[in-house]
Amino acid sequence: MGMxxxxxxxxxxxxxxxxxxxxxxxxxxxxVLGNDITTPVxxxxxxxxxxTDVFDKDRIAVVLDHFVPNKDIKAAEQSKQxxxxxxxxxxxxxxxxxxxxxxxxxxxEQGVVCAGDCIxxxxxxxxxxxxxxxxxxxxxxxxxxxxxxxxxxxxKVPSAIRFELTGELPETCSGKDVILSIIGQIGVDGxxxxxxxxxxxxxxxxxxxxxxxxxxxxxxxxxKNGIFPVDQRTIEYMEGRCERKPVVYEAxxxxxxxxxxxxxxxxxxxxxxxxxxxxxxHPAKELHDIKIDQVVIGSCTNxxxxxxxxxxxxxxxxxxxxxxxxxxxxxxxxxxxECIERGYVTAFIDAGAVVSTPTCGPCLGGYMGILAxxxxxxxxxNRNFVGRMGHVDSEVYLASPATAAASALxxxxxxxxxx
Amino acid sequence: MKTQGxxxxxxxxxxxxxxxxARYLNTPNADELAQHCMEDIDTDxxxxxxxxxxxxxxxNFGCGSSREHAPLVIKTCRTGCVIAKSFARIFYRNAIxxxxxxxxxxxxxxxxxxxxxxxxxxxxxxISNLTTGKTYQAQPFxxxxxxxxxxxxxxxxxxxx
Numbered sequence: 001m002g003m004x005x006x007x008x009x010x011x012x013x014x015x016x017x018x019x020x021x022x023x024x025x026x027x028x029x030x031x032v033l034g035n036d037i038t039t040p041v042x043x044x045x046x047x048x049x050x051x052t053d054v055f056d057k058d059r060i061a062v063v064l065d066h067f068v069p070n071k072d073i074k075a076a077e078q079s080k081q082x083x084x085x086x087x088x089x090x091x092x093x094x095x096x097x098x099x100x101x102x103x104x105x106x107x108x109e110q111g112v113v114c115a116g117d118c119i120x121x122x123x124x125x126x127x128x129x130x131x132x133x134x135x136x137x138x139x140x141x142x143x144x145x146x147x148x149x150x151x152x153x154x155x156k157v158p159s160a161i162r163f164e165l166t167g168e169l170p171e172t173c174s175g176k177d178v179i180l181s182i183i184g185q186i187g188v189d190g191x192x193x194x195x196x197x198x199x200x201x202x203x204x205x206x207x208x209x210x211x212x213x214x215x216x217x218x219x220x221x222x223x224k225n226g227i228f229p230v231d232q233r234t235i236e237y238m239e240g241r242c243e244r245k246p247v248v249y250e251a252x253x254x255x256x257x258x259x260x261x262x263x264x265x266x267x268x269x270x271x272x273x274x275x276x277x278x279x280x281x282h283p284a285k286e287l288h289d290i291k292i293d294q295v296v297i298g299s300c301t302n303x304x305x306x307x308x309x310x311x312x313x314x315x316x317x318x319x320x321x322x323x324x325x326x327x328x329x330x331x332x333x334x335x336x337x338e339c340i341e342r343g344y345v346t347a348f349i350d351a352g353a354v355v356s357t358p359t360c361g362p363c364l365g366g367y368m369g370i371l372a373x374x375x376x377x378x379x380x381x382n383r384n385f386v387g388r389m390g391h392v393d394s395e396v397y398l399a400s401p402a403t404a405a406a407s408a409l410x411x412x413x414x415x416x417x418x419x
Numbered sequence: 420m421k422t423q424g425x426x427x428x429x430x431x432x433x434x435x436x437x438x439x440x441a442r443y444l445n446t447p448n449a450d451e452l453a454q455h456c457m458e459d460i461d462t463d464x465x466x467x468x469x470x471x472x473x474x475x476x477x478x479n480f481g482c483g484s485s486r487e488h489a490p491l492v493i494k495t496c497r498t499g500c501v502i503a504k505s506f507a508r509i510f511y512r513n514a515i516x517x518x519x520x521x522x523x524x525x526x527x528x529x530x531x532x533x534x535x536x537x538x539x540x541x542x543x544x545x546i547s548n549l550t551t552g553k554t555y556q557a558q559p560f561x562x563x564x565x566x567x568x569x570x571x572x573x574x575x576x577x578x579x580x
Contacts, residue, residue, distance in 0.1 A: 188479060383434075
């Protein structure tokens with residue numbers, strides 16, 4: 001019986017010729033990741049268990065991104081704990097203010113993760129790196145601690161749903177509309193415990209930023225991981241970035257999938273997830289009556305260069321609607337710098353937006369854009385749960401950068417082609 | 420190992436943001452965090468929960484963030500266990516790793532009501548509703564996971580080898 005792409009990567013990292021769905025394995029890890037919220041808990045567990053050394057200082061990544069630059073004294077203490085630990089163990093990939101970015105934009109950009117890797121991260125959106133053809137999944141702090149100490153983790157080998165992509169996206173749509181549509185179709189537990197494997201001729205037309213965005217939100221369908229095949233575009237993206245030689249795995253022709261779902265990319269429309277679950281999707285054009293107070297363009301889902309380009313194309317030379325607060329957050333310092341050099345930051349400010357240095361801040365209701373009771377935000381982030389961006393009586397609508405930027409100009413939910 | 424207590428009932432898709440909102444995650448201190456357990460959907464939980472009480476929920480309990488703080492606050496409130504129709508995978512893994520007992524049982528999760536008095540025997544997976552007299556059988560954990568739980572969590576099991 002053939003293996004899926006995910007199963008082949010897991011088999012190779014478990015030192016086995018073959019694995020099958022449901023099998024419990026112990027796999028070697030290429031990268032173990034944590035952030036400023038999850039790493040302190042991991043450090044405490046690591047120490048409590050009596051570990052003194054990390055398995056490989058070059059395979060651990062600690063990124064301060066959720067509450068930095070520190071939002072308050074407690075956040076500062078958490079950052080300090082991460083900093084001290086990274087320093088004590090000479091962690092190579094420690095990213096502090098000035099070098100940091102939102103982890104899931106930063107690690108692919110910096111070449112810390114690459115094709116064929118087996119990666120765990122104490123952050124649920126660690127599934128992002130599947131876009132590079134890696135197995136990558138979110139775990140908790142205790143798994144991070146165990147991973148840092150031993151370089152291994154236990155996994156139950158997942159079965160998979162295959163998404164057969166055909167056609168090309170309309171100009172007004174991006175990877176975000178694809179993944180929101182899929183989550184709307186299968187539900188927030190539609191891929192629970194399973195892999196989402198994206199294949200088919202439509203893959204070639206998707207940019208790396210589209211693929212990263214699609215894999216990023218696999219967790220929002222409950223998936224263990226999302227994964228794309230490695231093609232010429234992936235190879236070109238990794239060239240000159242990755243520290244290690246990428247390893248390319250392909251699904252066996254006779255791999256077994258629980259289900260195959262066909263997605264015609266040309267039929268995707270600008271899509272919005274309404275409160276309070278990502279599966280609550282509607283075409284943007286049906287939501288014109290929804291007035292908004294705030295727009296957030298950024299996050300590990302949509303803070304990449306293409307997202308900034310989209311925001312620029314929409315906002316350049318125009319004015320954000322009166323009374324609307326528009327917050328734009330490039331996801332890494334490299335993207336921030338590029339936005340400055342290309343004149344995007346000036347254009348954003350002239351349009352009436354604010355531009356922040358990289359942070360997860362508003363996405364999880366941390367800081368930098370918290371909502372009051374009764375307020376609504378359209379955001380390019382990934383979750384719209386109750387209280388996610390602030391008050392329990394506030395609302396978050398999830399959308400693509402194109403839809404969010406268009407809505408910033410009108411003050412209500414607006415399709416990209418209307419502006 | 421057993422627990423006995425009254426039931427707090429929750430719907431499908433209880434996410435980690437309502438179990439412990441991110442605005443409080445500027446500390447890893449479990450006692451401090453536990454004061455806010457469930458507050459965005461149930462402000463009474465922390466005031467009313469007694470040691471051994473049981474959470475019963477629908478599908479996909481614990482979806483969303485990977486924050487281990489979520490099972491940790493439920494455990495720190497001395498909740499005896501969580502019964503759900505299904506668990507989100509990271510929450511499931513985290514609960515096992517930190518030693519919060521969880522059980523998947525669709526029928527029990529469907530039929531048990533808020534306030535019912537329930538006992539759970541973790542060795543056999545038997546759930547007994549003392550209020551209605553009905554019993555249910557939960558799915559047992561695979562032996563590999565039972566070993567982690569028996570050793571007191573993932574790190575303890577690693578140290579023992």
